[in-house]
Amino acid sequence: MNKMKILLVDDDQDDREFFADALVGINLNTQLEQLENGKSCLEYLIRQIENLPNLIFLDLNMPVMNGFECLTEIRKHPKLKELPIAIYSTSSSDQDIEQTFLKGANIYIKKPSSFNDLKKSLSQVIKMNWAFHMDDFKKENFLLRI
Amino acid sequence: MPDRIALRNRISELEISKMFTEKILDSSNDVIAYFEPLYNDDVIEDFVIKYVNNRIVDIASLDTNEMIGKRWLEYDAQNLENGAFEKVKDCFSTGESFNYAVKYVFGDQLVWFSSRVVKLEVGVVMFLKDISKEKDYEKQLLIQNKLLLEAEHVASTGSFRWDLNNGTLNLSENVFRLLGYEPFEMNATLEGILKFVHKNDINWVKGVIEESRKTKERIDITFKIITKKQELKYVNTIGEYYPSEDNWYVVGVFKDVTQQIEHESLLQSKNAELKKSNADLEAFNRIASHDLQEPLRKIQMFISRLHDEEHGTLGPRSQNYLNKVISSTERMRNLISNLLSYSRIEEVKDKPSKIDLNEIFTNVLEDLSGRIDETDASIISDKLPEVNGVLFQMEQLFSNLIGNALKYIEANRTPVIKVKCSSVVVNSFNQIPKLKSGTYHRLDFIDNGIGFENEYGDKIFEIFQRLHGKTEYSGTGLGLAICKKIVEAHNGTISAKGKIDEGAVFTVYLPSLS
Numbered sequence: 001m002n003k004m005k006i007l008l009v010d011d012d013q014d015d016r017e018f019f020a021d022a023l024v025g026i027n028l029n030t031q032l033e034q035l036e037n038g039k040s041c042l043e044y045l046i047r048q049i050e051n052l053p054n055l056i057f058l059d060l061n062m063p064v065m066n067g068f069e070c071l072t073e074i075r076k077h078p079k080l081k082e083l084p085i086a087i088y089s090t091s092s093s094d095q096d097i098e099q100t101f102l103k104g105a106n107i108y109i110k111k112p113s114s115f116n117d118l119k120k121s122l123s124q125v126i127k128m129n130w131a132f133h134m135d136d137f138k139k140e141n142f143l144l145r146i
Numbered sequence: 147m148p149d150r151i152a153l154r155n156r157i158s159e160l161e162i163s164k165m166f167t168e169k170i171l172d173s174s175n176d177v178i179a180y181f182e183p184l185y186n187d188d189v190i191e192d193f194v195i196k197y198v199n200n201r202i203v204d205i206a207s208l209d210t211n212e213m214i215g216k217r218w219l220e221y222d223a224q225n226l227e228n229g230a231f232e233k234v235k236d237c238f239s240t241g242e243s244f245n246y247a248v249k250y251v252f253g254d255q256l257v258w259f260s261s262r263v264v265k266l267e268v269g270v271v272m273f274l275k276d277i278s279k280e281k282d283y284e285k286q287l288l289i290q291n292k293l294l295l296e297a298e299h300v301a302s303t304g305s306f307r308w309d310l311n312n313g314t315l316n317l318s319e320n321v322f323r324l325l326g327y328e329p330f331e332m333n334a335t336l337e338g339i340l341k342f343v344h345k346n347d348i349n350w351v352k353g354v355i356e357e358s359r360k361t362k363e364r365i366d367i368t369f370k371i372i373t374k375k376q377e378l379k380y381v382n383t384i385g386e387y388y389p390s391e392d393n394w395y396v397v398g399v400f401k402d403v404t405q406q407i408e409h410e411s412l413l414q415s416k417n418a419e420l421k422k423s424n425a426d427l428e429a430f431n432r433i434a435s436h437d438l439q440e441p442l443r444k445i446q447m448f449i450s451r452l453h454d455e456e457h458g459t460l461g462p463r464s465q466n467y468l469n470k471v472i473s474s475t476e477r478m479r480n481l482i483s484n485l486l487s488y489s490r491i492e493e494v495k496d497k498p499s500k501i502d503l504n505e506i507f508t509n510v511l512e513d514l515s516g517r518i519d520e521t522d523a524s525i526i527s528d529k530l531p532e533v534n535g536v537l538f539q540m541e542q543l544f545s546n547l548i549g550n551a552l553k554y555i556e557a558n559r560t561p562v563i564k565v566k567c568s569s570v571v572v573n574s575f576n577q578i579p580k581l582k583s584g585t586y587h588r589l590d591f592i593d594n595g596i597g598f599e600n601e602y603g604d605k606i607f608e609i610f611q612r613l614h615g616k617t618e619y620s621g622t623g624l625g626l627a628i629c630k631k632i633v634e635a636h637n638g639t640i641s642a643k644g645k646i647d648e649g650a651v652f653t654v655y656l657p658s659l660s
Contacts, residue, residue: 014444018451090440093490113446113479115454 003031004126005052009041009070010034010059010088015111018118019057019088025115026123037062038070045080052083055126057109060089060096068103075104086125097145107144121146172200177259177274180266181218183238190235193218196269205276206252224250230261237263238270247277295319302402308336308385310359311393315339321400324381326374344370344378362387362394368403380407428489435485442482446475484624488609491539491631498636500659501540503530503589507565510544517552527565531587533656539632546625547652551593556647559594566590569658578655580639585658592651598644606642 006023010016016034023032033053035041042065045052056074060067067087074080086107087100097108107125112118124146171178178201181193195213202208218225225231233244243264250257258281259274295318298304304321308314315336319329325342332338336355343351347369358365365385373379385398449472460468507527511518518525525548533540551563570588572581598606609627626642629652633640637657644650 012444014447018447090443091436093436111443113443114450115447116450118447 003029004054005033006030006055006057006126007033007035007041007044007053008057008088009036009038009062009067010057011036011062012059015059018115019122022115022118022122026119026126028123028126030126038065038067038073040064041070042073045074045077045083049079052080054084056083056085057088058085058105060087060091060100068099071100071103071105107146109146168199174199174201175275177201177205177272177276179272179274180269181234181272182269183235184217190238192220193231193234193270195221205257206250206255208252222250233261234263234270234272237265241265248274299323304400306385306396306398306400308396308398309390309393310395311390324373324379324400324402325371326377342371342373344372346370358385358387365396365398368407378404380404431485431489435482435489438482439479439486442475442478446472446479449475481624484628487542488624488628488631491628491635498534498536500532501535501537502532503540503544506530506537506540506544510541510548513545514549514552517549521552521555521561523552523561523563525561525563525565528567530565530567530589532659533587533636534659535636535656539635543629543632543654546629547591547654550625551591551595551650554650555593555595562594564590564592566592570655578639580634581655582637585660586638586655587658589654589656590651591654592649594649597646597648597650598642599646600643603642603644607640 008016008019010019020032020034023030033044035044038058041056041058058067058070062070065073067089071085071087074083074085081104084107085105086109087105088109088111089096090111091097092110100108109121109125112121178197178199179195180197182196183190184192184194195216195218198210198213200210202210202213213221219231228248228250229246230248233246236242237244243262245260245262248259248261250259256278257276258278260277261275262273264271264273294305298318298320302320302324304324305318306321307316313336315334317334317339321334322329322331325332325339340348340352351367351369354365354367357363364387365383368380368382371379371381380403382401382403383398384401385396387394387396449468453468453472456468504527507530511525517523548563552561555561566589568588570576570578570586571584572578572586573583578586607626607630609624630640633654633656638655640652640654642650642652
């Protein structure tokens, strides 16, 4: 079985490290690519247009291009607009959550404060049958909060 | 014989004529008297009262029979003091008639007469008209005028009457004082008055006057003036148009409102300052608490990894330290998240929706079920109403109040918590501080916890006010501050009463839907 390709976009190196370690910790068949901001994410996706990731984890508060702008650009692009996107942020403000939903995010994960919780959330999201669920997301138009 | 008959007839005619004259004189409204002079060495030293009509009986309760034939000054010395004797003497000596006002005291009664004396042959006739009532009115009028002037002085107001027909302007004394003049020191004309209006206001003031002349609508304006003494004053002018026979006149008041305006503007600038510093504080709070979350979460993350990896290898002291770090960071996380929710209460612009408080109550009990089971608490509620509000805020309110009741209780006591509900009408007879008139739901959250001294009743709602050490009872000092902010954002109030070791009652008023 092919490895599931995961892209993490986050400017915080510690957070990227936690994320990578947690991914190794849950031992699922994944392959992780890490980027530091929205701009490099968009450039990467255009480069990899024939080999897109299966799931993108997107931080909101980033330099150069933040998560909101990046999300907007992805949903505008004809070949990228159906990529599953999970927002991965410290913010728990209803305003932020609503904004990302309106801009087309599929999942909202508040960054947990324990390593175990992080592993749990990641395993929950990665184990979802994404091919199946994306249709649901499109049809039902909802945001999953974790 | 015929002569005797004629004589008798003549006498009886005369008697009839005398009676007739006396009757006519008595029926007069005036006192009428006739005096003849008494000389001493060619000098008039008194008069003899030859006649006085019965009118004096009505007015002064004097006996005419007793008076007639008496010396006038001897009978009543007042005639010397009040100047009547001089007038009568002058009248007799010169033959001129005089009119004058004269005052008498009869018993305890003061009587004013308008008097006229006329020389008649060898004596003087005096007509006295009782004008006591008129004098009274005059006096009252004087008092009232004086009162009005004093009132204007006290209230810093002046009044005016402006006749549109001939342009005359009558000003009360205080208007002159307002402008820095002595009363009636200058000519009162509209143009003259307008010269005192500040140059920034003059065109506008003239415009208002012109416009009101056409519409005859009430004038009510406040403008600046520069007084004769070069002082800047604010004056409020109210004028009302009244129709006269062939034109209109305006009656109104000037009021010096300089102090009021100065106080108002001071208050406004203080208010603006306060609003700004409040907004700054809120923004600071929001930013600080939001930005603090980020490093804290990372600290917790590292600790959790440290804990996972080194668990079992640490010595008991180090493990104890690590546990302390874990609980302290958890406390800090609580604090920051409470600070954030406190600062966000006003941020929420959600439209309020109809909320069933019974549902809120059930949900909150479910959230607190762990603690409720642990303590074997009994929590019962009256049937609760529906209110307009923000759902998650109402949940937070109930959760904080019931959560507090579960938390602040002696370890060996079983919590008993009651939520009582009643309806209260607030109006001018039944006032509750900070509430506008209307119908309110009153919710009482009654517990049997540790209570508090009533003198802390207000303090416990202030931000970061804790009555207990955090080792005794965990708490961030924000729970009740959040409750207060939520209730006030819903146009209600919250208050508390307590008794040490017996419990507390938190009373919430929320506007009723109707």
